[in-house]
Amino acid sequence: MxxxxxxxxxxxxxxxxxxxxxxxxxxxxxxxxxxxxxxxxxxxxxxxxxxxxxxxxxxxxxxxxxxxxxxxxxxxxxxxxxxxxxxxxxxxxxxxxxxxxxxxxxxxxxxxxxxxxxxxxxxxxxxxxxxxxxxxxxxxxxxxxxxxxxxxxxxxxxxxxxxxxxxxxxxxxxxxxxxxxxxxxxxxxxxxxxxxxxxxxxxxxxxxxxxxxxxxxxxxxxxEVESKKGFEILDWLHQQPDASVVLLFFRRYGSFDEDQTKQIACALDRSGCRFLWSLRRPPAKGKLEAPCDYAGSRGEGFINQTASVGRVIGWAPQVAILAHRAIGVLMSHCGWNSTLESGWFGVPVAAWPQYAEQQFNAFQLVIELSLAMEIRRDYRRDLVKGSDSIVTTDEMEGVIRRLMEREEAKEMRKKVKEASEKRKxxxxxxxxxxxxxxxxxxxxxxxxxxx
Missing domain, CATH: 3.40.50.2000 (Glycogen Phosphorylase B;)
Incomplete structure (x- = not known):
């Protein structure tokens, strides 16, 4: 009928x-x-x-x-x-x-x-x-x-x-x-x-x-739809140990200027952790445009230096990557989609709300539930005007090490896994x-x- x-x-x-x-x-x-x-x-x-x-x-x-x-x-x-x-x-x-x-x-x-x-x-x-x-x-x-x-x-x-x-x-x-x-x-x-x-x-x-x-x-x-697609970066992830990779992903509109990009690169380098970084170029100040992938030789020295432990890519579907067993931590802007997705796959978050009050509220929720660690809560970036604030290498490196290396990370992973089961x-x-x-x-x- x-x-x-x-x-x-x-x-x-x-x-x-x-x-x-x-x-x-x-x-x-x-x-x-x-x-x-x-x-x-x-x-x-x-x-x-x-x-x-x-x-x-x-x-x-x-x-x-x-x-x-x-x-x-x-x-x-x-x-x-x-x-x-x-x-x-x-x-x-x-x-x-x-x-x-x-x-x-x-x-x-x-x-x-x-x-x-x-x-x-x-x-x-x-x-x-x-x-x-x-x-x-x-x-x-x-x-x-x-x-x-x-x-x-x-x-x-x-x-x-x-x-x-x-x-x-x-x-x-x-x-x-x-x-x-x-x-x-x-x-x-x-x-x-x-x-x-x-x-x-x-x-x-x-x-x-x-x-x-x-x-x-x-x-x-x-x-169901996204995880069925094939991505070249998955071949690299297949070669990494379980829960060993830091995923830096700030969704389709997440981007950083050169100064902030250098701070992130330095934090990753000093931490020594494996990483997968979806890096996007911000639009020109004052323009209402979507970020685009970095092209040319921008960051070439850092990429070459860390080629054995990490990858820098453009935009990629987050869900397909988060689902991989090698991902251990998500560094995120605390968008609601990212909050749900990381929770679904049981991945702890290095939390860094950036654009809106909505993201700050999601940040507060995951911190309260012990599903994330805070990088910086008072950073704000305007989609058009950018930001004069800088999150430092020390701030990021400290959180990465705590989530990837230290004893307290085990308890957080346990809570995140329990929350994942509740979602399902x-x-x-x-x-x-x-x-x-x-x-x-x-x-x-x-x-x-x-x-």
Whole structure:
């Protein structure tokens, strides 16, 4: 029998958000064969690779998940990075409305709801127009979402929190964040990429905030797809002893200027540890561009000097490498994806939050749970302006040695392995994620179709 119910997912125009949205879409479809999903993709302006990414997603998902690529629009660049992206989403509102009108016109499957990314909350208005319920998907954990979920704006129009000083709320970016947080209240539920065993107190506390129903549907990880691919660097890892390699990976937007790069190189050299370093060149100051791989002879002397114990590479899929038995420590910026992935594979973290309050909150969580050691907690790097702060060789070398050589590392590895088992139990039938996702499916499919 064919599908009778359909959900529409709307992704934020960033590849990391889209990848998690697709992974989220797999879950209800795999659980209920009467359900299908359409993912509406807003193109990131100037990104020529999105079409190939969509082709990759299409090849890896069930036939009951389809994709609609919305027209690419190029809003004005004369604004902040956050405002630029927000404007890009807003400019697609008519396209989203048209796509949903076409889906709603069919007799089957019946459109049962919209699930929108946390930065696409303006699309909630489209759901209201068509009389269908909406849910917001937060690809972060509760700890990382404090600045969104814990805003007094659920009941108070003049918020001020410990994370963002009151004087900052007049700035454009803060008004955008507050606008999204206020829209959360208009949804039927909030899907969060966490699970009860990881953040038990935070998940329970949300019930007292006056927010919609919160569904912890994580951990959402793209493990099955990524770990099947072949990478040349795996050949080198195969030759290394178990838990002997320090992985330095700061995701797609992680990059360092020359001075900071030299400090990292010196720390690795002095530690004497095996390492695998995904090194990225930052964009020119003042430009909104993605980092790129270093080219030419930059760092050639260091690479040659350490060739027997380490490798310096460009961007690489973190999951496939983290899964390898040779990885002993991850040096990370504490992004939520990295936090979940390192925990899943039982890899301790050398923690170094860099860009956002969300990363600092994830840092606090892993430190509290004894899953990480701190390198520096007060380092901040602006994606456009860069940073004048330097994390020193001594700071990094000390943490690397503690995690790789000293006795205290054994106790941390034990705790990380135990946390990894908890994550995996959440996914099996009867686990917390399994039950939470079941409640989402039941809530969506039990709703009557709009007239």
């Amino acid at each position: 064919g599908t009778t119910s359909e959900l529409v997912f709307i992704s934020f125009p960033a590849l990391s958000h889209l990848a998690l949205m697709v992974e989220m879409a797999r879950r209800p479809v795999n659980r209920n064969n009467r359900l299908s999903v359409t993912v509406l993709i807003i193109k990131f302006p100037f990104n020529s690779k999105i079409d190939s990414n969509v082709q990759s997603f299409t090849a890896s998902v069930t036939t009951r998940i389809c994709f609609i690529l919305l027209p690419q629009l190029n809003p004005s660049l004369e604004t902040s990075a956050m405002a630029f992206l927000n404007q890009s989403v807003e400019s697609h509102k008519a396209d989203v409305q048209g796509a949903i009108a076409n889906l709603s016109a069919r007799s089957l499957p019946r459109l049962k709801g919209l699930i929108v990314d946390m930065f696409c909350t303006s699309m909630i208005d489209v759901a209201v127009k068509f009389g269908i319920p909406s849910y917001v998907f937060i690809p972060l954990g509760v700890a990382c979402s404090d600045t969104e979920l814990d805003f007094p704006c659920f009941a108070n129009p003049l918020p001020a929190t410990k994370f963002l000083p009151a004087e900052m709320f007049m700035k454009e970016d803060c008004r955008i964040f507050l606008g999204h947080a206020r829209k959360f209240r208009e949804t039927k539920g909030i899907l969060v990429n966490t699970f009860a065993e990881l953040e038990p107190r935070a998940v329970e506390a949300l019930a007292d905030l006056g927010a919609p129903v919160v569904y912890p549907v994580g951990p959402i990880l793209n493990i 139990k959440a996914l099996v039938e009867g686990g917390s994620r399994y039950l939470s996702l079941g409640r989402v499916i039941e809530d969506v499919c039990s709703r009557q179709a709009s007239s």
